[in-house]
Amino acid sequence: MRLQVYCWNIQTNSEKSIQKGKATIAQAMRRPRDSLDYHGFDPKSPWVLAILENKSGGAEVGQMLRDAIGSQSLDLKPLEGRWSQVVELGGSSSTRENIVLIGGGGCTLVSATAFEGWRDSFSTRQTDAYHATIEAARNNMENRRYPSRQATKKYGDRVAIADRQKPKLAEDCRNPAIVTVRVSGVQDFRLGFLHAPGPGEKSHPGVNEPETLAGLYAETVMATLNDENLDALLGDFNLYGTGPEMPHMTWFSRDLGPTTCKKDSGEGVKEGGKFDRVYARPDMCLGEPRKVANFGAGLTDHIGVGVLLGRQGEKRKERDSTGADGNVLKRSRTGYQTDETTLTADADPIRVSVPTDATSSGASSSSSFMSDD
Numbered sequence: 046m047r048l049q050v051y052c053w054n055i056q057t058n059s060e061k062s063i064q065k066g067k068a069t070i071a072q073a074m075r076r077p078r079d080s081l082d083y084h085g086f087d088p089k090s091p092w093v094l095a096i097l098e099n100k101s102g103g104a105e106v107g108q109m110l111r112d113a114i115g116s117q118s119l120d121l122k123p124l125e126g127r128w129s130q131v132v133e134l135g136g137s138s139s140t141r142e143n144i145v146l147i148g149g150g151g152c153t154l155v156s157a158t159a160f161e162g163w164r165d166s167f168s169t170r171q172t173d174a175y176h177a178t179i180e181a182a183r184n185n186m187e188n189r190r191y192p193s194r195q196a197t198k199k200y201g202d203r204v205a206i207a208d209r210q211k212p213k214l215a216e217d218c219r220n221p222a223i224v225t226v227r228v229s230g231v232q233d234f235r236l237g238f239l240h241a242p243g244p245g246e247k248s249h250p251g252v253n254e255p256e257t258l259a260g261l262y263a264e265t266v267m268a269t270l271n272d273e274n275l276d277a278l279l280g281d282f283n284l285y286g287t288g289p290e291m292p293h294m295t296w297f298s299r300d301l302g303p304t305t306c307k308k309d310s311g312e313g314v315k316e317g318g319k320f321d322r323v324y325a326r327p328d329m330c331l332g333e334p335r336k337v338a339n340f341g342a343g344l345t346d347h348i349g350v351g352v353l354l355g356r357q358g359e360k361r362k363e364r365d366s367t368g369a370d371g372n373v374l375k376r377s378r379t380g381y382q383t384d385e386t387t388l389t390a391d392a393d394p395i396r397v398s399v400p401t402d403a404t405s406s407g408a409s410s411s412s413s414f415m416s417d418d
Contacts, residue, residue: 046232046356048152049092052279053337053349054240054321056308060102063109066344071113073337073349075124088122091152091228094349095238096145097281103131103143110147125149132157134219134240144222144238155225155233163269164215167262171212174251179208181251212249213258218242221266221280223273234354237270239263239280244318259283267291267324276354277325281347285318298323298334298350306339308346321350331355 055063055070063070074086074094086092099106107129114124127149134142146157221239228234246258255261263282267289270278275294282288288296298321305317323334330352337349 046228047090047331048226048228048234048354049086049090049351050236050277050279050354051093051335051337051349051351052095052097052238052321054097054281054345054347056098056345056347057100058096058098058106059100060105063106066342067109067113069340069342069344070110071116073340074114075122076338086124088124088150091150092124093146093148093152093224093226093236095279096147097142097238097240099131099143099145103145107131107145107147128154130154130157132159132222134159134222135216136219137217140217140219140242142219142240146224148226152226152228155227157222157224159220160223160237160270160273161220163266166269167218167265168214170252170261170265171214171249174249175210175212178210178249178251210250218262221270223275232356235273235275237273237275237278239266239278239282241281241283244283244285244320260288264289276329277323277352279323279350281320282322283318283320291324293326294324295327296322297325297330297352301334301336301350304348304350305346306348309343321347323350323352325352325354329354329356
């Protein structure tokens with residue numbers, strides 16, 4: 046059993062903005078698979094789409110997109126959106142957002158909640174760094190009992206300066222969401238979605254690593270999600286570098302390149318960050334990482350990212366073949382290579398090849414409708 050999972054950051058979206066852009070989003074989602082660099086939606090298979098950065102009108106956004114992608118007005122195969130749900134992620138007055146979930150193709154929603162298990166660890170690290178910085182400043186000033194005028198002008202009261210650097214705590218950030226989707230009434234998939242703080246925000250100066258708030262957020266969230274038995278974690282991580290790891294998942298979308306683009310044209314930004322990511326269990330990933338093309342129109346400066354999930358043992362003949370010597374060949378992004386693993390007669394010879402350098406290691410309210418950086 047398979048499930049297509051996608052995540053797309055549609056900037057500061059609301060009922061008004063989606064009303065203007067719904068045809069563009071539907072066009073991107075319904076585009077034929079062979080017209081994209083990395084597969085589009087397959088209308089015959091179950092699918093889930095998470096829309097990030099919803100600021101208001103989430104219920105209306107979900108319904109409008111369900112109607113748009115299921116419309117017969119476009120010269121494209123319709124996608125049947127059977128359900129939608131809004132998950133409130135919390136945050137401060139400036140960072141508060143929702144995730145809008147839409148699904149169809151034979152899957153049903155079991156649960157969708159905001160995950161708060163990361164909050165204590167995140168706030169503790171920021172608060173400890175804050176107090177350590179004040180203590181260091183106090184010690185520095187005591188050692189400068191009779192500072193020169195130049196030093197006084199340059200440094201001022203370091204304790205007061207450190208005290209003004211109040212840390213951003215968990216309540217200033219958005220919670221991730223944990224979603225369970227059931228396929229064919231029997232198979233459950235556990236999914237995580239997140240939207241990290243902006244890439245320019247710094248963690249407290251007392252935190253040596255990671256330097257960005259997004260890095261600290263991702264590191265803390267991913268560490269606490271290890272016990273949630275997720276099959277995949279998708280979202281806007283706002284990270285330029287490699288980022289943290291999860292022991293049972295790989296950074297599956299690593300080779301997609303930068304995921305930011307020009308808002309008006311949809312043209313990719315070569316120096317952009319690999320902000321939008323898919324982490325997933327290697328044995329659950331079928332085929333290549335996927336993306337949803339951005340057609341511009343001022344809608345968003347992100348592309349959507351996705352993965353096709355499935356249990357081991359499924360037949361995946363389109364990705365595997367057998368060499369002349371009888372060895373099982375497995376497809377990688379650079380071609381086919383021999384699998385040196387010894388196979389027994391009853392072993393499953395189908396494997397997903399992942400590049401060696403790509404290995405990575407609470408609830409809130411929501412509403413359901415059925416059929417910022």
